[in-house]
Amino acid sequence: MRIYYASDVHGSERLWRKFLNSAAFYEADVLVMGGDLTGKVMVPFVESKPGTWSARIFGKDQKLNGEDKLADALKSVRLNGFYPLVCTKDEYDALNSDPKRRDQTFKQLMREELGRWLLLANEKLSGSGVRCYVMPGNDDEWDIDDVLENAPDPIETCEGEIVSFDGVQMLSSAWTNPTPWDSPRELPEDELYDRLARLSAQLDADTPVVFNLHCPPHDSGIDQAPQLTEDLRVVAEGGEPKLVPVGSHAVRRLIEEVQPLVALHGHIHEARGAVKIGKTLCINPGSVYGEGVLDGAIVDIRDGQAMAHQLVSG
């Protein structure tokens, strides 16, 4: 059985489409999307006069004349991880002056775009025999959970659950230890450990285990992120960002206690790698979503053993 794991696509439709095609491309039986699905930027397309829209796309001011040009631009923006919003000047001004309205609009766009992604998944994977597990990450708003829960076949959401396939059981959790950004799914280390331990208590002792934990284990080498000052400025040493371990102690403790076959992680984009903690192969494929490249990991499991793994950039 081959698992393909990727994470942290952050709203990039290009990466989502690649993820859906990865099963055929890498001959994978199971797809796992490990969280942080939603984007960070909304791009207004303001209709300045009938049939003409202006927008700032990739840092450049653009004027789009005609529906075709608009459609191309909307597609390009979506593919690159941004949410397009077509609106009038009055609507834009209202968004500009009202933070609450901006928040609501952003959330609505997230839900709509994710819904569209899931329908796309249904079209691509339905009938293929591929199982596809998707969960949110710490960065995803709570508003998207019901969209995931109502996902069409063969998408299954797995956050906070143990799911079984091909003789293994997979424990999944979107939660992380605290970050400087105070994202929606963060817990202090002790509470995070309690949450994970409660879940792991449900594991079957005789069935091989795979962890799908968004947050990597602390000081594992796959949790190295730039150190930040209080105002979120990167600390540099010798011209390079100073990297420090930011993974979770709770996650590490759970891995050391349970010793799953494989632990799949995301969250820290720059800490791509594979390391062993005891008998567990811990993998973080990293993320370069901004470059349109889907970083992922292929893991082959046979006879209850992790036989081979490979980090890939598609």
Place this chain on the structure above:
Amino acid sequence: MSSVSRAASSTPETFQRKATGLVREAGTLDVLVYNINFVSLGLMTALVFLFSTAFYPGANLYLTALLTFLLVIPTSLVFAFFASAMPRSGGDYVYVSRTLHPALGMMSSWNNTVWWFVYGGVPSAFFAQLGLAPFFSTVGQMAGVDWMTSLGDWFLSDVGTFVAGSALIAGLVAVFSRSMRLFFRIQNTLFFVSLISLVLTAIVWLVRSQSAISASLGEGLGEGTLRGLGQAAGDAGFAAGGPFSLKWTILAGTWVYINLVFNQSSAYIGGEVKRATRLQLWSMPIAATIAIFVLLVLLALGDKAVGLERIGQLSASQGLLFTQIAAFGSGSTVIAFLIMFCFIFAAYTWLPGQIANASRNLLAYSIDGLMPKALGRVHPRHHTPVNALLLVGAGSIAALAAFVWVPDFATLVGIFGFILGFMVVSIAAIVFPYRLRDVFEASPASARIGGVPWMSIVGALSFVALAIMAWAFLTDPSAGLNGKPWLIVMNVAIFFSGLVIYVIAKAVQRSRGVDISKRFAEIPIE
């Protein structure tokens, strides 16, 4: 969601929600220092004064510096464009793999890695030959301290050079095994210390008259040395001066180029924080510009204070560094001590980056299944690639032995190999806007002129510039390749050896059920 931010503007602004990973980027100054450090201002100046002033008849060294700068800039921009389009990827391995083919990426990258190994021997020898030996000899001579002069002579000997260089390599590997970043923090400080040497040299040449410097040189070196300088230089092969020659003006640039072309080293630094801003885009060419400006200033000051021809004669006949000429010319033992001591930290500056980049590449190959897993072993506490570092250290010491004891192994023999690798990256730059159109369009490198992407134009210019420099290195008698076909064959063989490794690794991994050709293959989106 706690907040969505916006910026006021007459055009519609994007709205950004508060989310993880949104940070302020590292200072451009840091990246500039890193790149200038790789240019090795001190070494570049030393090699130009030591060789370009002495063995290139009819060369105009000011024009040499400017022409070489113009030939470097397109290649510098190629890396700058790539670094801004793929800010987290770092280095030609990924650029070429994604744009052309994984096998070509391996070939290009492996070529660089091998030469970084081999070039470990050169700067580690320079540590003794251009750093320690001149320091002890000059200060010993001026202060009348015999043991210092003797120690200087020993560092110049084959054994002394090998021992000092090996100790430096071993020390660097030991430090890197604990923390690469700590070293670079120290090295950046030492970079500024080494600048003191250049600044004092400039001040001596600026404030002292030609006659005063000549008198002090006479005192330091002995009047007889200066009187017979022309004859001695001629005997040593001094060939500068004479009518202007464009050919020799270009060829003299080989000593500038070998330093200046590495201004793109920050391309190898990964990290999401290196965001694709336009300022970042220009940090590499700016580093080259600063470096060439400093060289031009020092050339002008040396010309005014001593005369470039005389400096060439002193270099050819006495093997004197420009810093020694300034140190002796200062007439002050204290100033001489400062100039020569601070220059020790400029003498080996290629080495740390070479060890760091080579070991990073070995680690990447191992992670990608192209090299044995053991090379990818990372120290559990320090997170450093210890096995890769040990291998690079051992390879560098072997290269040092070759540099010391194999006469054909000259300073410049490997730059031809680097040029072949840069040519592949330039080809990748030409086609990048067409093969990875969306990545290109979304990057700050997406500018066009007359509908043609600047990146493609710069890639083509870089390829032409590299071809000119390949000719220069093959033609320059001082480069060590001219008339030695086996060295050219070695360069070409190393260039293609990455392909062989790729094919072998592919077969080995296939037997384990892993297809490494998928490592960088792009998944279709439709």
